[in-house]
Amino acid sequence: MNPDRPPEPVQGVVRFYNFVPEGNAFLEDVLAGLARAQKSIPPKYFYDERGSKLFEAICELPEYYPTRTEMAIMRAHIAEMAEFVGPDAELIEFGSGAGVKTRILIEALRPPLYVPVDIDGAMLRTASENLAQLFPWLNITGMCADYSRGLALPQFVGVPIRKKAVFFPGSTIGNFTPEEALEFLQRTRGLLGTGGVMLVGVDLKKDKSALDAAYDDAQGVTAQFNLNLLSRINRELGGDFQLQRFAHRAFYDEGSGRIEMHLESLCAQLVRIAGRRFKFAPGETIHTEISCKYTVAEFGAMARDAGFVTEKVWTDERQMFSVHALIAA
DSSP: OOTTSOOOOSSOOEEEEEOOOSSOHHHHHHHHHHTSSSOBOOGGGGOSHHHHHHHHHHTTSSSOOHHHHHHHHHHHHHHHHHHHHOSSEEEEEETOTTOHHHHHHHHHHOOSEEEEEESOHHHHHHHHHHHHHHOTTOEEEEEEOOGGGOOOOOOOOSSOOSEEEEEEOTTGGGGSOHHHHHHHHHHHHHHHOTTOEEEEEEEBOOOHHHHHHHHSOTTOHHHHHHHHHHHHHHHHHOOOOOGGGEEEEEEEETTTTEEEEEEEESSOEEEEETTEEEEEOTTOEEEEEEEEOBOHHHHHHHHHHTTEEEEEEEEOTTOOEEEEEEEEO
């Protein structure tokens, strides 16, 4: 018998909380973003039902290495990762999505409480229910919330918790600018408290051709994913985007160390959304996403500035991707 393994309750409890503010934040963000000199829309709005399915398809593409590489790192080192986190941890996952990588960690760690946080309430419920079927002993508290704007977790009682642990896979931290990433890490450090831990996936800098291909695949799935954002605006906000008049553009900027994704207008056109009109010149773009890449040393320095100590970094043999084990100092 393993003394570090918590006893299994007969049945875990599954709860959900909604912390998304009332009103239409999607509409507000779209109208504000399209009014800027460089038009932009936050990438969190990619993930409606079709967008989430398209992203799952992207993760299976031969060009898109991050998901399978991170999964391979986790499978190879999961015992070390579970030992790093330790027993009786409240496992918090930001941007939990479908929770595929989470299953590997939960199976090895067996935490008494899992707190997935995602802005997509439907996906949150589906993924939580799937995990509850796989791990019937697991207590799950799903939180529908925008973690990028800061978050206060409710206090949980009746569950033995020694520490908080944040799981943030997928190099999602790359969707922040370095300044935003530092602020996010600082907020997370405050949420965890001294001695809390974090496992974070970080994509590494590499050859431009490999990065360009990963975000502009030959089958055009990423293009569909990007353009689906316009379809969502049309459907949910009454927009009149003509998708054939826009094209997916993605490229790695070596100077800034980041992928940029845009939707480029192919002609002069006028788009209407909720009674507002927006003009597009030929070649003008809507900036939809960034994905910053780091060296291990660069991310380690950022984590240190945010109040963390790096305990361990796991990478693959080709140095494509990394998983960082951080302790809140």
